[in-house]
Amino acid sequence: MTLEEHLAVHGPPPLLSGHGRRQDHERAERLVDEIGRSGLLGRGGAAFPTATKMRAVAGSRRRAIVIANAVEAEPGSLKDKTLLEAAPHLVLDGGVLAAQAVGADELIVCVSESARATVQSTGQAIEERRQDPDYAAFEGLSLQLRTVPGHYVAGQESSLVNYLAGGPAKPLFTPPMPFEQGVKRRPTLINNAETLAHVALIARHGAPWFRQLGTAAQAGSALVTLSGPLAHPGVYEIEHGASLSSLIEAAGGAMAGLRAALIGGYAGAWVGGERLGAIAMSNEYLAPHGASLGAGVVVLLSQEACPVAETARLARWLSDQGAGQCGPCTHGLDALATSVELIAAGDTQARATQRIQRLASLVQRRGACRHPDGAVNLLLSALEVFRGEFADHARHGPCDLCARPAELPMPVRPVEDGASRRGGSRR
């Protein structure tokens, strides 16, 4: 959508600046309060209240920086890329409003360097705004696009802070949290791109409008990336609380029998086939299953895939995607992957199942970031949901389905070090 089309559909954003210092401040507080009343939760995966995060940054004396995080390194996720390709100005509006709300003078949009179409549409949208003399959004605000490596942990908040400071896109030891001390040691508000699009809409239409959709604990609509054996996999906008079966129906229906759904991405959890029809897309519903919507990723696994072979491949992939910074994660995820591989191969001598439980407790909460926790969460849920299949493999070795091609996406994205970034294209 061009700037002209965007303005024709949504109208101009109710900007907060340029009304005099005191009025600007009041307007900023009102917007944050409105976002608080809307119940908007962050859409990057953690579902943290957006207004709380904004208040933490706004409360600091130092000039803040806002980052729109669209790195979206989760393999099953396309929603932020899709959003920035279809409606970049909505995300930019949200970013500008967030910047004005927390008193920031810089807005940095971070996109994965491998997402060429997203980089292009975002860059074009920024250029359009720069060239439009009537567009007041840039008063006192520097707006820039930065491309970031796309490996799994690159999208974490502290990885962005690290990368933008000239380091590798790897997590930092926290605290200080980015909202206290982030880019240029300034308080940094890092919001997911979809979150900012909702901010842009709430600023225009208000909290009651936003709350018309969704559940009590999770208001509004959400972008969900649905993949698997479907007629039309892709990104869908749903109401929180909608049933998974309605989502599958919207995607043209399943093309094969479904074994299970992975919800919340590769730090998420599996929900077994017999419960699939009843799944509601909200954290209230998913919590008892050990799952959450995360960044809105749903991957359906067909009956023709072997869940043990898929889990073994995924465990190895998650181990390889570690930044290699923290010993317990580096060694622990490697040992976990080896144990799953032994089960998949039918090696019962290893007592691998007990070892997995022990390793899981050794790895959890011992990294600088949450990568080991997410990987363990996923692995334990696979062992639980596919209990029968794992027991079969431990006893009898590989099954007929083991040799089939992988259904779960596992892109080859080497974890990049700082040294390798010099040649990369940047804006």
Next chain:
Amino acid sequence: MSHRVRVNPIACEAHGMCAELLPERITLDEWGYPVIDETPVAGVALEHAIRAARACPTFALLVERERDRRRA
């Protein structure tokens, strides 16, 4: 004011000194990295914790006051 022992897992290189100096709080996992009891330390245990933190070759072991541990 209560204190806790924590490790910066990025800085830690598994020298294992901390487990020698603070065995009442720290054991090593199978790869040599510290597993820490993070309940508050006080008195003699706090003295030992500070000594262990000072001895860490990579300054990865931290003794933090409770109020330093603010979270979002």
